[in-house]
Amino acid sequence: MASLQFKLKLFRRREIWCPTWRGWLLLGVLLLGLGLGVVPRIHPFFAVTAPISAEALVVEGWMDDEAVIQAIAEFKSHPYQLLITTGSPLPKGFYLAQYQNFAELSKATLIQRGFPVDRIVAVPAPFVIKNRTYTAALSVKQWLERTQSSIRAINIFTTGAHARRSWMLYRRALEPQFQVGVIATPPQTYEVDRWWASSEGVKMVIFEALGWFYVQVFNRLD
Incomplete structure (x- = not known):
């Protein structure tokens, strides 16, 4: 009998307060208002310039x-001395393509559009499974050091919501030896003012937010 009473004491009955339908309605309105105020500001935060x-x-x-x-x-609107293209190996067509990494491919694209050959250099990054942006940043730093370049400050040119994470990782790799700024060009695949209205915009913002949070909060790289 005593054993049964002991077991029964493992549970007790309590009363809790729950919102009425009016309470749920008010809570929903508040959350909606909060979302409408915050959501439009998310993309500008990550697409920093x-x-x-x-x-x-x-x-x-x-x-x-x-x-x-x-x-x-x-490049033409500012007194830059050099344009540096970066990038890892191409994920497809590597054995068939004339250019085997994004750095060389982008360099060729720019030259084909009239960019002067003597003002551009490709700095490819090695293949890595993770930390691709940070690896590209280290490759740029190593190239600057190896060539004994007079360059002491760079601006990263990237797109959309990727800008803040690129900026953070490049600064981590290059500073304080080199100063780093960032420029975010508008993406072509979704409207930045309505990023939540397209699957591409939602995927990009969520992916970059998680990546930034992972680096910023847990002090890990990619």
């Missing part, structure tokens, strides 16, 4: 052709 006075423009070669070509206008 914070350029500095720099001698080199670093173009992330994985971007689509239109975004890469937009770098020409940025």
